[in-house]
């Protein structure tokens with residue numbers, strides 16, 4: 001199963017809106033006779049690839065699949081049929097697929113055909129691997145990951161607004177790997193204007209869909225000459241704004257290929273923005289600031305995962321920008337505390353990643 005999860009992970013960036021799936025076909029002695037993992041463009045499912053490799057040796061073997069095999073006709077024929085036809089004796093899977101079209105039905109189909117089915121092996125690891133897919137399926141909104149780069153004293157910019165670069169090259173390379181895992185990346189208008197970022201995935205790893213860039217901008221202050229707008233023809237850029245925002249400014253951005261989405265309660269309505277991204281089948285959003293946007297997301301309880309990249313430098317000053325604005329907690333007991341924390345070192349920078357208390361790792 002560990003191998004199946006490892007294989008599944010190779011599809012990162014190349015499966016959304018589908019889940020990551022890996023499959024290993026093994027004989028009773030443990031010999032692996034077939035392996036596969038899913039790629040959206042490849043169309044063939046992990047099970048089919050592993051069974052093709054195993055050929056006749058799949059008869060009587062065990063298939064370890066990282067997610068419940070589907071029993072419905074989608075872009076591909078049901079994987080349960082492929083497993084049954086190949087003569088597999090036993091199927092081991094960690095978790096049910098949360099997709100209502102599939103959930104529980106795949107296991108039921110296999111059992112009806114007389115196959116042994118075991119569920120639960122490495123379930124937490126498998127749920128973690130597909131946390132974005134599982135979350136999007138269960139909550140009908142994307143998984144939200146807040147990422148910020150801070151100084152040792154918790155600042156994300158100096159008092160003049162300078163923020164480049166707080167963290168080192170290794171941390172920044174890691175951020176591109178993170179971007180690669182996400183369907184969308186979001187910033188506030190303040191950051192879009194102050195930093196003029198491109199917000200692209202420069203991981204050099206293949207992706208199935210381009211990274212959708214999102215800006216929250218009620219007054220449409222984003223310039224048509226910004227890097228974001230200038231690259232909108234190649235990489236999608238969606239700007240959420242208010243109904244009253246200037247039509248001339250909207251037209252100038254549209255002329256660059258920017259999509260303007262006017263919301264009745266403006267870009268401040270984060271739930272509506274997330275629902276809109278979900279309608280576009282975007283499973284996950286990496287929120288990269290700034291302080292105002294980070295504060296709003298935290299205070300709305302909409303952050304699922306957090307990564308702070310902390311650099312050993314002190315910016316100082318009462319007016320330097322804190323990482324998270326808004327009102328903040330009154331008491332330490334009310335602060336947003338992380339669990340399942342992982343600490344990684346990138347040269348002299350430290351990455352602290354964890355999940356907010358409100359969300360469980362299985363979504």
Ligand SMILES: NC(=O)c1ccc[n+]([C@@H]2O[C@H](COP(=O)([O-])OP(=O)(O)OC[C@H]3O[C@@H](n4cnc5c(N)ncnc54)[C@H](OP(=O)(O)O)[C@@H]3O)[C@@H](O)[C@H]2O)c1
Nearest residue numbers: 149156163188189190191216218267268289290291292293
């Ligand atoms: N170190 C880091 O990781 C990092 C990351 C990002 C940014 N930064 C720095 O942070 C600074 C920018 O931060 P900021 O707080 O000024 O700006 P911000 O959070 O990027 O953007 C805030 C602005 O976005 C608009 N907005 C629209 N909808 C919003 C919503 N739902 N929630 C929040 N804002 C919404 C508001 O403009 P309206 O008033 O027009 O509605 C608001 O003033 C820059 O200096 C940048 O360099 C650092």
